[in-house]
Amino acid sequence: MKRRLLLAVICSITAGAVLWLLVRPEVAPLSVTSDPEPYSQKAFDQWVAEDTQRSAEYGHFADFLATHEVDGVVPVWQLMRTDSNRAKDCERPQFLIPPREDWNNIVPVLELVRDYVQPEIGRVEVQSSYRTLDFNECIGGASRSKHLSFSAVDLTAVEPLPNRELFARLCRLQARLGPSSRFGLGAYFNPEHPDRATGRFHVDVSGYRSWGYSKHAQSSGCRAFR
Numbered sequence: 001m002k003r004r005l006l007l008a009v010i011c012s013i014t015a016g017a018v019l020w021l022l023v024r025p026e027v028a029p030l031s032v033t034s035d036p037e038p039y040s041q042k043a044f045d046q047w048v049a050e051d052t053q054r055s056a057e058y059g060h061f062a063d064f065l066a067t068h069e070v071d072g073v074v075p076v077w078q079l080m081r082t083d084s085n086r087a088k089d090c091e092r093p094q095f096l097i098p099p100r101e102d103w104n105n106i107v108p109v110l111e112l113v114r115d116y117v118q119p120e121i122g123r124v125e126v127q128s129s130y131r132t133l134d135f136n137e138c139i140g141g142a143s144r145s146k147h148l149s150f151s152a153v154d155l156t157a158v159e160p161l162p163n164r165e166l167f168a169r170l171c172r173l174q175a176r177l178g179p180s181s182r183f184g185l186g187a188y189f190n191p192e193h194p195d196r197a198t199g200r201f202h203v204d205v206s207g208y209r210s211w212g213y214s215k216h217a218q219s220s221g222c223r224a225f226r
Helices: 002-023 041-049 052-067 076-080 100-121 133-138 163-177 221-225
Strands: 124-128 152-157 184-187 201-204 209-211
Touching: 041 052, 041 076, 052 076, 052 100, 076 124, 100 124, 100 152, 100 163, 100 201, 163 184, 163 201, 163 221, 184 221
Parallel strands: 184 209
Antiparallel strands: 124 152, 152 201, 184 201
């Protein structure tokens, strides 16, 4: 009788220990997701690998940039981003390969970034490049946005700078280069609320001008540095 009672106690203790090991927080199974951040390089690698034709076209684009000696200005894959800061606003692909007939348009933009912008503020990251018409309209982009023809990029500095310093450098750079540079600068900086800026700015070479949140010259952050 005592032996049966002892065995019952041992079994009860063992079962309780096993149950405790299964449910205690430090050894409970973790919920692990393999989904990468939607605009990360890992997400891009998955996206481009899903389709052999897409992968081949991306390879042609990378070769095109190398031929024009602008492949090292920014990571090539970032030029496929539609708009990393607008992930939930509009339904569209996270990445797009621009049409071949527009590839030439990005070359002078990257040359400007390479030769002037990065020496002034350091390395940059592409947040937005080519956009389709539908997507541009959905996010409220300018009706004649240079993104529609792959003639512009929206950038942020890799090494963060205070907003005032960042835009002061960019605006003074544009002024120094002058109208012959055709440097278009979206200076999204409000001097009355300097901490609200995201540090994001637009670059194109489609005409010497500057603008801000209203998409007009009067809202350009550059007015604070004139």
